[in-house]
Amino acid sequence: MPEGDTVWQTARRLREALAGRVLTRSDLRVPRFATADLTGRTVLDVTPRGKHLLTRIEDGLTLHSHLRMDGSWQVYATGERWRGGPAHQIRAILGNAERTAVGYRLPVLELIRTADEPEVVGHLGPDLLGPDWDPGEAVRRLTSDPARPLGEALLDQRNLAGIGNVYKSELAFLAAVTPWLPVGELPPGVPERLVATAHRLLDANKDRPDRRTTTTRRPGQPLHVYGREGRRCPRCGAAVRRAELGDRVTYWCPGCQKGPSAPTN
Numbered sequence: 109m110p111e112g113d114t115v116w117q118t119a120r121r122l123r124e125a126l127a128g129r130v131l132t133r134s135d136l137r138v139p140r141f142a143t144a145d146l147t148g149r150t151v152l153d154v155t156p157r158g159k160h161l162l163t164r165i166e167d168g169l170t171l172h173s174h175l176r177m178d179g180s181w182q183v184y185a186t187g188e189r190w191r192g193g194p195a196h197q198i199r200a201i202l203g204n205a206e207r208t209a210v211g212y213r214l215p216v217l218e219l220i221r222t223a224d225e226p227e228v229v230g231h232l233g234p235d236l237l238g239p240d241w242d243p244g245e246a247v248r249r250l251t252s253d254p255a256r257p258l259g260e261a262l263l264d265q266r267n268l269a270g271i272g273n274v275y276k277s278e279l280a281f282l283a284a285v286t287p288w289l290p291v292g293e294l295p296p297g298v299p300e301r302l303v304a305t306a307h308r309l310l311d312a313n314k315d316r317p318d319r320r321t322t323t324t325r326r327p328g329q330p331l332h333v334y335g336r337e338g339r340r341c342p343r344c345g346a347a348v349r350r351a352e353l354g355d356r357v358t359y360w361c362p363g364c365q366k367g368p369s370a371p372t373n
Contacts, residue, residue: 141217271306
């Protein structure tokens with residue numbers, strides 16, 4: 109599931125494959141930009157912003173993409189067989205003499221002017237992995253609506269950019285509160301610790317092939333609660349539960365996480 113660390117890794121792969129090289133192949137398979145031709149232009153940079161990817165191209169252009177739930181960018185040696193999915197799922201192809209980047213199942217793909225980037229990412233809060241990271245501002249935004257459930261506040265990219273369902277569940281567990289506890293009811297100091305932990309975890313995982321939030325090295329226990337429905341909580345031994353509300357999935361321990369339980373649909 110793409111979250112801030114996954115997007116950061118994707119940006120690094122794309123940057124290494126494309127930046128500084130002239131495009132020899134360009135194919136944007138979305139109706140609005142199907143006729144756009146980027147061949148002959150040099151890719152300048154690929155920058156992650158929260159869960160957004162900004163591929164900057166000479167002549168003041170940016171290819172903006174978002175992975176959402178199951179989108180991906182795959183990089184292949186030019187001429188290598190593509191294995192990221194069937195051809196009908198391909199939304200973008202950017203290639204040079206050495207590498208080809210193929211975007212699969214991209215729900216957001218648009219070509220914009222680089223000067224207009226603030227229109228698509230300007231609403232985001234401090235980026236957990238960005239040069240603008242500001243923990244004080246992140247805390248201020250996270251706690252700005254005291255009645256809002258913690259999980260919703262963590263997922264709101266206007267508060268801090270980069271958290272998805274996995275980190276939402278793990279952060280609530282580490283804070284020993286349920287994701288449905290109103291932010292205003294968090295004990296003193298917990299919002300600051302939550303923000304610091306979020307930054308620490310994403311920063312640590314941006315260079316790992318597999319995401320890990322635990323300190324144990326036992327096989328099969330990289331996460332505390334996410335994906336562990338019915339298994340024993342590593343802190344208190346109670347059975348971990350799962351809740352599905354719309355397209356959001358949450359895991360939590362009813363034994364040691366204090367606060368309201370999951371509401372029903």
